[in-house]
Amino acid sequence: MNNYTAYIGEQLRALTAIPSPSGFTKEAASYLLKTFTDMGFQPELSIKGNVLVPIGGDGDPLVLAAHIDTLGAMVRSIKDNGRLRPTTLGGHQWRTADGENCTVHTRDGHVYTGVVLDSEPSSHVADEKIEQSEEHMEILLDENVSSKKETLTLGIQTGDIIAMDPRTVITKSGYIKSRFLDDKLSAAILLGLAKAVKEEGLSLNRRVSLLFTVYEEVGHGGCVIPADTREMISVDMGCVGADLGCTEHMVSICAKDSGGPYNYDLITALTEIAKSQNLDFAIDIYPHYISDVEATLRAGYDIRHGLVGPGVYASHNYERSHMDGVANTFRLLRTYITR
Missing domain, CATH: 2.40.30.40 (Peptidase M42, domain 2)
Structure with a gap:
């Protein structure tokens, strides 16, 4: 895992160095297109500007989504x-x-x-x-x-x-400090997941695609996904703060946010994986949060939906997380698509 966390850190630095407020994301999308092409995948750019990357597997299509637009x-x-x-x-x-x-x-x-x-x-x-x-x-x-x-x-x-300016810093003790960890940290985690799939030849338990959206911060990033999608998980920041169990070292599994409850069976399945893998995790409720996958539901897609991500403190501020949270999120997603 150390090799992948180092790679995720490198990708976070690269992504945060590219200015990409909502509506100004072409350069960030171009970076993803080149990076995934160089890995050996065939990424697709939508008219809207989202980047979709099929990474393997057959049947029961799953989309893992992160956003590359920022405040x-x-x-x-x-x-x-x-x-x-x-x-x-x-x-x-x-x-x-x-x-x-x-x-x-x-x-x-x-x-x-x-x-x-x-x-x-x-x-x-x-x-x-x-x-x-x-x-x-x-x-x-x-x-x-x-x-x-x-x-x-x-x-x-x-x-x-x-x-x-993002002011991205990764300390020797593993703390990650930067603007726009929401959601470039999770975008970097998905890059690390794709790298693991390619380098290790992982056998996926369904067809898995990665989706990088470009209008999440204004509410409609995830409105268009492949028509046959059965399940979608937003990989976005986990909240750290009062009345929440998540810390910067954990992976957060969100049961409910301002848009309502996430799919009960999917949240249960993710929780069971976290327990079986001895991951440091928390199940939390976010009263002031809405994710890309809820935009997908409002667009009329009939899917199961979930939200996970590394714990991030001081959201929409100069944010802080930790490589432990990155590792726990990576392991949860990797296990979910290969078990």
């Missing part, structure tokens, strides 16, 4: 002083991004760096701290601009993408 922002307008007013992509929390470095991506291919700050960030100037809400946040470009006209001259316009 981010878009230029809403350019202020008279040349700074950018942003609008949120996904459930982005501005209080977690105050002071963060970022990049601005124009439609003609230019990339500019900048910093996210509220409109009066200096404690030596402001009488009161300004609320860190969207209307008070702005992007200061690392360019010599002080007017709307000067910023427009750079080619920046309304609708350009703003991506926060």
Whole structure:
């Protein structure tokens, strides 16, 4: 497993280094297409931008889904002083991004760096701290601009993408710190699973496909899947926090979230595997969570559905997990598709 965790770590670094807020995922999808092709698989790119990768097996089709789109922002307008007013992509929390470095991506291919700050960030100037809400946040470009006209001259316009720096770190003790572990950590785990299938010639107990979606953070990433799918598991972050059993070292098996209960028999089967393999796991309920597979159900597909993933602390923030959680999630999925 050590070789696969190292590979998963490498893939996480590669994926987080590619800016991919919802609606701006072509480069991340292209990376997956090349990586899976180089492995010997035949990935497919949908019109929408999702990447589907059949990895083997026959009958009773199963889809394992992770998303490669992230939270981010878009230029809403350019202020008279040349700074950018942003609008949120996904459930982005501005209080977690105050002071963060970022990049601005124009439609003609230019990339500019900048910093996210509220409109009066200096404690030596402001009488009161300004609320860190969207209307008070702005992007200061690392360019010599002080007017709307000067910023427009750079080619920046309304609708350009703003991506926060991920700051990915994997410590010697196994802790993983980064923005966008939701859900690039699970995407990296699926890459590791595919590598194991290919290198070890694993015999799969059904037809298994990996699906990487690109609009999960805005609610419709998993709306289209192969028509004959019987079962789908979202491989997404497990929540760590108050009233939850999961830690960063565990694999989370979600019984219910804001969209309702997951398939009872599937959750039972995953739990029995976790027990039989002596995995460190927790069954939890997430009151403020909805996954790709629920978008699939709402699109009308008649499937069994589940949600698992490594424990991630401080979701939609600068997040933290651990390689133990990666290993437990990897082993759960590997056993489920080969037992």
